[in-house]
Amino acid sequence: MIRHAAAINNRFYEELGERWYEDNRHPIALLRAETKTRVAYIERVLSSTAPARARILDLGCGGGLIAIPLAVRGYDVKGIDTSENSLAVARSHVPEGVKISFACDDVYRLHDEARTYDAVLMMDLLEHLEDPQTAIAQASRVLKSGGTMVFHTFNRNIFSYLLAVKGIEVLCPEAPENLHVYELFIKPSELRRLCARAGLKAREFVGIRPRFFTEAFFSTLIKHAVHPDFEFQFTRSTLVGYLGYAIKTAPA
Numbered sequence: 001m002i003r004h005a006a007a008i009n010n011r012f013y014e015e016l017g018e019r020w021y022e023d024n025r026h027p028i029a030l031l032r033a034e035t036k037t038r039v040a041y042i043e044r045v046l047s048s049t050a051p052a053r054a055r056i057l058d059l060g061c062g063g064g065l066i067a068i069p070l071a072v073r074g075y076d077v078k079g080i081d082t083s084e085n086s087l088a089v090a091r092s093h094v095p096e097g098v099k100i101s102f103a104c105d106d107v108y109r110l111h112d113e114a115r116t117y118d119a120v121l122m123m124d125l126l127e128h129l130e131d132p133q134t135a136i137a138q139a140s141r142v143l144k145s146g147g148t149m150v151f152h153t154f155n156r157n158i159f160s161y162l163l164a165v166k167g168i169e170v171l172c173p174e175a176p177e178n179l180h181v182y183e184l185f186i187k188p189s190e191l192r193r194l195c196a197r198a199g200l201k202a203r204e205f206v207g208i209r210p211r212f213f214t215e216a217f218f219s220t221l222i223k224h225a226v227h228p229d230f231e232f233q234f235t236r237s238t239l240v241g242y243l244g245y246a247i248k249t250a251p252a
Contacts, residue, residue, distance in 0.1 A: 008128050009178035013062060013083040020063030020089050027172045027179055028063075029226035031124060035065045037208060037232040038123060038243070042070065042150050045204075045245045046119055049148040054118035057142060059107050059135070060125035064090030064100075071100035078112075080105040107135040112142045119148045126153040126191070127184050133194050140198040143248045149200055150245045152208070156185035159239045163209075173224050188238055199250035206243045207235035 019026055046054055054075055058067040061079030063086050071077040071094070078101045081087055087102045094100055105111055108131065120139040126132045139149050154164045161182050169175050186194075192202040209232065210217060216227035234243075 012176040014085045024225045033230040034232045050118045056119045057117045058121045110138045122151040137198040147248045154185040195246040200246035201249045202246040207237045
C-alpha cells in the first residue's frame with residue numbers, strides 16, 4: 001500500500017532540539033501532553049500480552065517521549081528513528097541508571113533479526129509514512145510469535161481533517177507545514193487489513209482525544225501555548241485519533 005499525497009514533512013524533527021521537552025507553542029507539546037495516556041495504554045496491553053520484562057522496539061521514537069518512561073518502568077527498550085538529532089536529545093534525557101538503547105534505522109529496512117522482540121510500538125508513526133504496509137511487515141518480521149504491535153494513528157474523515165490538521169494549526173500557530181497530510185491518515189478497517197497481510201491480527205481499536213472544557217484546554221486555545229495540565233483521554237469513538245494493538249499470528 002503506497003500512498004501518493006502531498007509530501008509529508010518529517011524534516012522538522014531534525015530541528016527540534018530541546019523543544020522536544022521544553023517548547024509549549026510547537027505541536028510537539030501536544031505529543032508530550034499525550035504521552036501519559038499513551039504509556040498507560042501500552043502498559044495495559046502489555047500486561048496481558050507480553051512478559052513482565054518485555055523486550056520492546058519503539059519505531060520512530062523521536063526524542064524518547066515513550067521509550068524512556070517504559071525503560072524507567074523496567075522494560076528492555078530499544079528506540080529507533082531516522083533523525084540523529086532527535087536521538088541525541090533522547091539519549092540526553094535518559095535518567096542515570098536506566099538501561100535503554102537508541103539507534104538510527106529505517107522502518108522500511110530494519111536491521112534487527114527476525115523474531116527478536118516481544119512488542120513493537122508504532123506510535124504517531126503510520127500517518128507519516130507513504131508505505132505503511134512495508135513498515136508493518138518489518139514490525140511483524142522482528143516480532144516473536146505471539147508478539148504484540150501497539151499503534152497510534154489518525155482516522156481519515158472530515159472530523160480528523162478538522163481536528164488533526166486544521167485544529168493543530170489553530171492551537172499551535174508554529175506548526176510546520178505538512179506536519180500531517182490528510183491523505184496519509186488510515187481508517188481502522190484499512191489498518192486491520194494491513195496487519196492481516198503481515199501476519200498480524202488486530203485485536204482492539206480505542207479512541208483518544210483531548211480532554212475538552214477544562215481550564216487547561218481553554219488556556220491552550222486562547223494563548224496558543226499548550227498548558228502544562230493539558231490532558232488526553234480515551235474515548236469509544238475512533239473518528240479522529242485512535243490506539244490499538246495486533247498480535248502476530250503467522251510467520252512474516
